[in-house]
Amino acid sequence: MHVLITGGRGFLGARLARRLREAGHRVTLFDTHQAQARADVSGMETVTGDICDFHAVLDAVDAASPDVIVHAAAIVGGVLSMEQPAATVHVNVAGTVHVLEAMRLRGVPRAFMISSEECYGSFGYEPADEAHPLVPATPYGITKVAAEWYTGYYRRRFGVEMVNVRTSWVYGAGMPRLRFETKLILDALTTGVALSETGADHRIDYTHVDDFVDGLLRLIEAPRLDHQAYNISSGRAVRLGDLAELIAANIPGARIEVGNGLLEFAPGFPAPVKGALSIERARREVGYQPRISLEEGMRRYVDDLRRASSVVS
Ligand SMILES: NC(=O)c1ccc[n+]([C@@H]2O[C@H](COP(=O)([O-])OP(=O)(O)OC[C@H]3O[C@@H](n4cnc5c(N)ncnc54)[C@H](O)[C@@H]3O)[C@@H](O)[C@H]2O)c1
Structure with a gap:
């Protein structure tokens, strides 16, 4: 199978590219010229372009003639989207429409968009399944819902198949943003002290x-899928206060403190209340089963960041 990955040099795109190659698939990456590869993508075919430029997207589809597109290019995260609300609409919504249009014009059979639990906003129940109401709370979440609605329109109107893969906070080597856990770990490694006023x-x-990546690969390789949206996550939620203790156990001597209460995206603006996603649909249809416990995953992540920041602790 030949897979074109938009945002292919990013955290999830590059890791997926490597897994696809290991599984014997051909991969072409589409990303901006500024993008730094978040994993080793040496030797892979790469097309440079901006997802906001429709002709660049169409040229990439023409050059690759892919069997599948994985659409991962986006401005990512609630905080960044609040800083760049209009750019987030251009990249996340218009960019998705460009991919859908190129699929329609060139007859690309199937695509997967990496979407987000941010589509659900604050969870009304838990575990949140794919039928949970879509009530996004940030510009990022709003653009992901809008992009998903465009996938629905293109499916109904033109039979274009873009499946939405909603995930949660994905972590591990190469994570490009200073999210809660990454900041705690880096502060603890570099100064011995990591403090967060709220969030426990x-x-x-x-x-x-x-x-x-394993879940996404299973969806990509499935001969047919019965739904337009799939949650892919661990299926379990952790209190950030407990996560901080888990991180502290991997950084001996560090002082890590997280104040009570919920996270805030900006002072006085709380982050949506989350919890576990239901992964039953992916488990049932493609046998998805997360394998890496939070304890093991965070131990690996601390080690990765320790190596990356060359801090000996
Ligand atoms: N990492 C997570 O926790 C998480 C959670 C939910 C959803 N997602 C989604 O997964 C996808 C990948 O996210 P990521 O974590 O790998 O982030 P990332 O920032 O590492 O990857 C995004 C990629 O998109 C590229 N990109 C941005 N603007 C572009 C443009 N105008 N034209 C072409 N390429 C452009 C970037 O250069 C980058 O390589 C995104 O759609 C994101 O919304 C990620």
Whole structure:
């Protein structure tokens, strides 16, 4: 199978590319010229372009003639989307429409968009399954829901198949953002002290990148899929206060403290209340089963960051 990955040099795109190659598939990466590869993609075919430029997307599809597209290019995360609300719409919504249009014009049979639990906003129940109402709380979540609605429109109107793969907080080597856990670990490794004023009571479904990639690969290789949306996560939520203790256990001597309460995306603006996602649909249809415990995954992640920051602790 030949897979074109938009955002292919990014954290999830590059890791998926490597797994696809190991599984014997051909891969072409599409990303901007500024993108730094978040995993080893040496030797892979790469097309440079901007997802906001429709002709660049169409040229990439023409050059690769892919059997499958994985659409991972995006401006990622609630905080970044609040800093760049209009750019987030251009990249996440118009970019997705460009991929859908190219699929329609060139007859690409199937695609997968990496979507997010942010589509659900604050969880109304738990575990949140794919039927949970879509009530996004941030510009990022709003763009992901809008992009998903475009996939629905293109499917109904033109028979274009882009499946939405909703995931949670994916972590592991190469994570490009200073998210809660990454900041705690780096602060603890570099200064011996990591403090967060709030967040201990927030609960997050953390998914190790290798598990996410495994789930996505299973969906890609499935001969047929019965649904348009799949949650791929660990299926379990951890309190961030407990996560901090787990991290501290891997950094002897470090002082890590997280204040009570929920996380805030900005002062006075709480992050949506989360929890576990239901992964039953993916488990049932493609046999997805996360394998890396949070304890093991965080131990590996601390080791990765320790090596990357060359800190001996
Ligand atoms: N990592 C997570 O925890 C997580 C959780 C839920 C959903 N997602 C989704 O997964 C996908 C990949 O995220 P990631 O964590 O790998 O982030 P990332 O930032 O590492 O990857 C995004 C990639 O998109 C590229 N990109 C951005 N703007 C572009 C443009 N205008 N044209 C072409 N390429 C562009 C970037 O250069 C980057 O390589 C995104 O769609 C994101 O919304 C990620």
